[in-house]
Amino acid sequence: MRSTPPPADAVTMPLARWYGDAARDLPWRRPEFHDEFGAWGTLVSEFMLQQTPVNRVIPHLEAWLARWPTPSALAAATTAEVVQQWANLGYPRRALWLHRAAVEITERHDGVVPRDVEALLGLSGIGDYTARAVAVFAYADRHPVVDTNTRRVLARAVLGQAQPGSPSRRDLALMETLLPEDAGESAVFNAAAMELGATVCTSRAPRCEICPLLDGCAWVAAGRPDTGDARRRQAAFEGSDRQARGAVLRILRDAAPDSVPLDSVLPEWPDPLQRHRAIDSLIADGLAEADGELISLPR
DNA sequence: TACCCGTGGGG
DNA sequence: TCCCCAAGGGT
Numbered sequence: 001m002r003s004t005p006p007p008a009d010a011v012t013m014p015l016a017r018w019y020g021d022a023a024r025d026l027p028w029r030r031p032e033f034h035d036e037f038g039a040w041g042t043l044v045s046e047f048m049l050q051q052t053p054v055n056r057v058i059p060h061l062e063a064w065l066a067r068w069p070t071p072s073a074l075a076a077a078t079t080a081e082v083v084q085q086w087a088n089l090g091y092p093r094r095a096l097w098l099h100r101a102a103v104e105i106t107e108r109h110d111g112v113v114p115r116d117v118e119a120l121l122g123l124s125g126i127g128d129y130t131a132r133a134v135a136v137f138a139y140a141d142r143h144p145v146v147d148t149n150t151r152r153v154l155a156r157a158v159l160g161q162a163q164p165g166s167p168s169r170r171d172l173a174l175m176e177t178l179l180p181e182d183a184g185e186s187a188v189f190n191a192a193a194m195e196l197g198a199t200v201c202t203s204r205a206p207r208c209e210i211c212p213l214l215d216g217c218a219w220v221a222a223g224r225p226d227t228g229d230a231r232r233r234q235a236a237f238e239g240s241d242r243q244a245r246g247a248v249l250r251i252l253r254d255a256a257p258d259s260v261p262l263d264s265v266l267p268e269w270p271d272p273l274q275r276h277r278a279i280d281s282l283i284a285d286g287l288a289e290a291d292g293e294l295i296s297l298p299r
Numbered sequence: 300t301a302c303c304c305g306t307g308g309g310g
Numbered sequence: 311t312c313c314c315c316a317a318g319g320g321t
Binding site: 051052053055056088089090091092093094204205235237240241242243245246249285 | 302303304305306307308309310
Binding site: 203 | 317320
């Protein structure tokens with residue numbers, strides 16, 4: 001006699017089966033990747049994947065790990081080298097944080113990426129998502145891993161809403177209730193939920209026809225209501241400070257390791273005040289360094 | 300909590 | 311063309 005399966009199985013079982021067939025072949029999912037780079041490889045990949053699409057990350061990840069295959073190797077690099085290697089991945093403060101995390105790992109953890117979630121959360125640039133992603137995907141421990149893809153899958157399949165709206169902490173708790181007891185199965189479930197959100201249960205045009213959760217999906221059952229789109233729109237990029245900062249930093253990256261005259265940096269920028277603000281804030285963030293009338297990446 | 304932080308590809 | 315948004319985190 002089998003007991004009635006827990007409701008969570010209605011989600012975990014079909015998802016695991018689907019993942020076995022449909023998972024993309026990504027570098028950080030290959031055994032050789034873990035053999036070669038261990039948890040460090042996972043950590044670097046997760047930093048790069050924060051808000052940067054998979055396809056753009058892959059070549060940068062390989063170059064980065066070839067140059068700095070261990071935390072201590074990166075810790076020994078200069079800020080300028082790190083920012084330049086980060087290239088056009090975007091959000092360059094992540095490069096600073098990754099560098100800082102490498103120093104922290106070297107100094108506080110004997111050069112070994114921590115396994116404990118609390119210890120991981122203590123590192124620069126690591127939050128709820130990245131800490132658990134490292135613990136689960138590098139160390140095969142049992143934790144809920146909740147990113148924007150998983151949140152969307154939970155919102156639709158379980159909560160019946162078009163987009164995630166509840167605080168992400170609540171989705172973390174919800175994911176915990178669905179997590180299989182077995183650590184290995186739970187790791188697959190975490191990866192599968194993310195993969196489904198990335199490739200099928202997408203934000204704009206979900207492909208419900210091929211979704212393994214179609215039969216039990218609360219959102220489909222409700223007639224795919226458009227939940228008023230509570231998402232906050234991303235601030236305009238054109239004319240923003242971010243655009244100005246990006247333009248300045250590109251010049252410094254291209255010139256590195258040389259300095260350039262301050263006057264030569266975006267002299268024609270439409271808003272001189274904004275140009276000044278961009279330069280100052282980059283220096284304040286540690287992404288640039290001024291020396292008299294010269295400016296460069298930090299030395 | 301809401302806002303800030305780059306960059307580029309796809310619908 | 312233009313708009314959306316992408317394996318988040320810090321403040």
